[in-house]
Amino acid sequence: MKIIDLKVRCVAIPLNAQLRHNTGVHPGYFLRTILEVITDEGIIGLGEVGGGDQRAALMKLKPRILGLDPFHLEIIKLKVLRSIYYLSNSRLYAAIEMACLDIQGKVLNRPMCDLLGGKVRDEVPFIAYLFWRYDRPSGGDDKTAEDLAEYCVELHETLGVNAMKLKAGVMKPEEEARVLELCRDKLGDSFGLRIDPNGVWSVATAIKIGQRLEDLGIEYFEDPSWGLEGNAAVRKQVRMPIATNMYPAKFDDLGPAIRMGAVDIVLTDLHYWEGPKGVKDLVAVCRTFNMGVAMHSGAEFGIELAAMIHTAATIPTMTFAGDAHYHYLTDDIIQGGLLQYENGAIKVPEGPGLGVALDEYKMEKYERYYEQKGDYYARFHQDPKRPDWFPIVGSI
Structure with a gap:
């Protein structure tokens, strides 16, 4: 089995309120980058990562994992996380590992916890x-x-x-x-x-x-x-x-x-x-x-x-x-x-791998919502009711 492709999409889902924290505000929605790792046997593994739009960052890693066996996580980790320090990002690697474990579970017909x-x-x-x-x-x-x-x-x-x-x-x-x-x-x-x-x-x-x-x-x-x-x-x-x-x-x-x-x-x-x-x-x-x-x-x-x-x-x-x-x-x-x-x-979700599957209708809906709302991480979690505010660590 080999990884032959990587598909990434960014989606945003509305919240029931705006959530304040010490560095700003989640402005009424969360956003995540959804990853699909595709194998030559047609089995697809799902992963997810936050921190804003991570599509470009993940695609930079795509050449490093193409052709690799999704069961060989140590090699994938070496190539993705250990090789070049300025490309190393544990958050991105984790999304890939998540997807590979989903694939492994589907191949073995066992839940990820096993x-x-x-x-x-x-x-x-x-x-x-x-x-x-x-x-x-x-x-x-x-x-x-x-x-x-x-x-x-x-x-x-x-x-x-x-x-x-x-x-x-x-x-x-x-x-x-x-x-x-x-x-x-x-x-x-x-x-x-x-x-x-x-x-x-x-x-x-x-x-x-x-x-x-x-x-x-x-x-x-x-x-x-x-x-x-x-x-x-x-x-x-x-x-x-x-x-x-x-x-x-x-x-x-x-x-x-x-x-x-x-x-x-x-x-x-x-x-x-x-x-x-x-x-x-x-x-x-x-x-x-x-x-x-x-x-x-x-x-x-x-x-x-x-x-x-x-x-x-x-x-x-x-x-x-x-x-x-x-x-x-x-x-x-x-x-x-x-x-x-x-x-x-x-x-604990039942079924092989993660035990969850994408709803393509919802994916398309919330991809459009993301394109409408944008990446608020790029705006430093601004507080809409205090536009000039910014956090100062240790000031309290």
Whole structure:
């Protein structure tokens, strides 16, 4: 079997609100580049990557994988990820690996999770991921901690989720701390709480807010301040686990992070950590050093979410509910539409490979929508209600 072609398309799907974060706003839609790896036997594997329009970047890699066997992932990784540093991009490689594993599963008539060691759970629980919103479905914007606490209760009741994470670094830190305090009051001691300012807070602010939240028994404080040094400094001063999806977010920084005692929990990500197999490598290192693992979300559509679920289902130590932006999407580009939450979890997709297939009608629809809306990553996630604003790390 050989790879004979690569097909890439960029699609955008509307959201039910505009989502604010510490570097700007997702302006009412997410966009992803969808990859199809085509073999000489007519079997097609699906992959997905975010970060704006990645079509040109992936096509630069096409000559490196044509003619290769999709089962030979080590060679593909060497040619795509290791050969020339300025073309190396773990996010692009991960999309290719995802598609090759989809092909392998289809050839073997086995689900992707079986290629990663087999599932230890049939479903993966997810959280209520809370963003400060513009243009909510009910109208208006989120302005107070009460707004987000009420939304958290709504997600608990409608999706069945039993944990939340606040994307912080948007409002005053004290108001964001109140979100977790209100959620604890409304949802009880067993409801999981997390907060993530994505490193934008100063060390002093992160310590102050962290110490304020200590008695809530939160699951983890994610990227409280900038960099390995920032996380390590906060970790020394607060009595709660420190997590990260930023530092470290690649194998090069994992050793230094462990030596420095920078984090307790690493959020796995298929793109940062070199695909599903790379995530399994990461988990082995974390297990060796008694570090926890959780799952990061990067605004994925159904192809990548399926890959995330297959991967998470094979990791015994992944006991935290996974992150997902998925409940903000209004539709999906896979057949059958959005994957469904049941009691706060999504089942491992059945069928060979990823267990999902493209809906060509939806692909065409959302390709047109992307062409209409454009690549907002190229506009630096501008805030439409604060056109002159830009983030300053450590200014709070």
